[in-house]
Amino acid sequence: xxxxxxxxxxxxxxxxxxxxxxxxxxxxxxxxxxxxxxxxxxxxxxxxxxxxxxxxxxxxxxxxxxxxxxxxxxxxxxxxxxxxxxxxxxxxxxxxxxxxxxxxxxxxxxxxxxxxxxxxxxxxxxxxxxxxxxxxxxxxxxxxxxxxxxxxxxxxxxxxxxxxxxxxxxxxxxxxxxxxxxxxxxxxxxxxxxxxxxxxxxxxxxxxxxxxxxxxxxxxxxxxxxxxxxxxxxxxxxxxxxxxxxxxxxxxxxxxxxxxxxxxxxxxxxxxxxxxxxxxxxxxxxxxxxxxxxxxxxxxxxxxxxxxxxxxxxxxxxxxxxxxxxxxxxxxxxxxxxxxxxxxxxxxxxxxxxxxxxxxxxxxxxxxxxxxxxxxxxxxxxxxxxxxxxxxxxxxxxxxxxxxxxxxxxxxxxxxxxxxxxxxxxxxxxxxxxxxxxxxxxxxxxxx
Ligand code: GLU
Numbered sequence: 001x002x003x004x005x006x007x008x009x010x011x012x013x014x015x016x017x018x019x020x021x022x023x024x025x026x027x028x029x030x031x032x033x034x035x036x037x038x039x040x041x042x043x044x045x046x047x048x049x050x051x052x053x054x055x056x057x058x059x060x061x062x063x064x065x066x067x068x069x070x071x072x073x074x075x076x077x078x079x080x081x082x083x084x085x086x087x088x089x090x091x092x093x094x095x096x097x098x099x100x101x102x103x104x105x106x107x108x109x110x111x112x113x114x115x116x117x118x119x120x121x122x123x124x125x126x127x128x129x130x131x132x133x134x135x136x137x138x139x140x141x142x143x144x145x146x147x148x149x150x151x152x153x154x155x156x157x158x159x160x161x162x163x164x165x166x167x168x169x170x171x172x173x174x175x176x177x178x179x180x181x182x183x184x185x186x187x188x189x190x191x192x193x194x195x196x197x198x199x200x201x202x203x204x205x206x207x208x209x210x211x212x213x214x215x216x217x218x219x220x221x222x223x224x225x226x227x228x229x230x231x232x233x234x235x236x237x238x239x240x241x242x243x244x245x246x247x248x249x250x251x252x253x254x255x256x257x258x259x260x261x262x263x264x265x266x267x268x269x270x271x272x273x274x275x276x277x278x279x280x281x282x283x284x285x286x287x288x289x290x291x292x293x294x295x296x297x298x299x300x301x302x303x304x305x306x307x308x309x310x311x312x313x314x315x316x317x318x319x320x321x322x323x324x325x326x327x328x329x330x331x332x333x334x335x336x337x338x339x340x341x342x343x344x345x346x347x348x349x350x351x352x353x354x355x356x357x358x359x360x361x362x363x364x365x366x367x368x369x370x371x372x373x374x375x376x377x378x379x380x381x382x383x384x385x386x387x388x389x390x391x392x393x394x395x396x397x398x399x400x401x402x403x404x405x406x407x408x409x410x411x412x413x414x415x416x417x418x419x420x421x422x423x424x425x426x427x428x429x430x431x432x433x434x435x436x437x438x439x440x441x442x443x444x445x446x447x448x
Contacts, residue, residue: 007039009178011065011072012167014046015057018228019064021220021281022182022212025246029209029274030180031070032247035266043075044170045086048160053088064229067239068246069262082174087166090173094161097169097199098154106198107154114155116165116195118142124190129178129207129271131186141190152191164188168195171204180207180271183278207271210250211278220281236309236338238297241290248289249279259292287337294342295334299326309343315350325349327431331423348417349431352440355418361444364411369445371401375408376447385434387426394426415444 011027013019019027034041043065047053062077074080084090098114101107107116122138144150154165161169167188171179179189186208196203214224226232232242243262253260253268294302303325310317317325328349329342336342347354364372375397382393398405413425416437422428429437441447 007034007037007178008176009034009180010042010044010176012044012046013061015054015061016049016052017057019061020227024068024229025212025249026182026209027065027070028246032266032269033178033180033271036269040073043072045076047086047088048166068243069239093169093173094166101198112157113153116152116154118149118151124193126189126206129205130274130276131208136190138194141194164191168192172201176204178205183208183211210276212249213278213280215280215282236340237290238293241293245286245289250274291334291337299330302329306339306343309339310350313343313347315347317350331427331431358418359414372411372446376441380438385430387430390426390429415440415446
């Protein structure tokens, strides 16, 4: 237990790549467990692989965590009582405890390496918070391919500690009382338990998180799509949605609730409720979650998030007022599963140019054009530029002139949006304003 009995957890990435989905999932569950109970979430950088670890990767991992809204209380950037938080800066500690094991005869030297003698006949019980009780004999904790007992390298010939050793020293020294990590580490845990035992340290609680599989039930990899969290940002997924979606990989707050924010998740999170069955990474589910978050998102924040996506389409949102853009997004409602799609589907609110690219009114016959011209001449002089007035006027006119509303509304929608589907066409017209509508209708020669 930590000094005050509070939860102390850590996320311990190796800075040898960007923050990928599996890492983000592990970080998130650690964060939830800490935040649920007012505990401490620690970021520790496991950079003992000097060749593959870089400062850039460390930065992108931190940026990825921040993007997801996972803040840490101690870490290499902010320090803390249990620092330093990079393994490369903790070499003295590993050396010290390796010496201790050498002195007590529990380890030996071979060449320049230090090797821990795997004991025989010790019954280990791993009481995993998610996987339940796992019993294992010490000699089975570390085995050679031929089935013989294999001793465990703790310091390599180059003087660097191995993962299984450094992780034990650090988790002990940092007072970590819950080790929450991916299921792929479950085979390492008995080895680590042997080292805790040899150093006469109390073992922390363990929880191994379910594996994440692709829809084809194979381990999640590049083949299944984007793996780094920032790729999801570029694809138009909100951090809130990715957080929500990752939390659902193995856990749910209960009562059928699937859409939640960080605070709600942190309040109701329970490690014992995490299922050990592998979780399936389902893009349809992510799209659904993202769309739900887009629906409930504050329009001002939504506008800020969508703006760069409009700009990327070559549009000019900066020429509009903030209120106008917010109103456009509000009118868009739940259209678009991603911010990308939302920006695309609402492009006509920002600029007229994409409308012209999509539509040329070539399907309109000369007779239809005559009708449209008659109608729009009157339509444009409606005294109150309000969608209800426009609709009432249009219905009335169609009735009197023996036309159907569709004959008017379809060309109007095409002329204003260049799309077959959009929010209510009169609402679109209201928001675009009479001047812009006039310009667009004239362009297509629906108005003189
Ligand atoms: N550096 C290890 C990894 O990235 C940490 C594993 C652990 O949490 O013990 O897989």
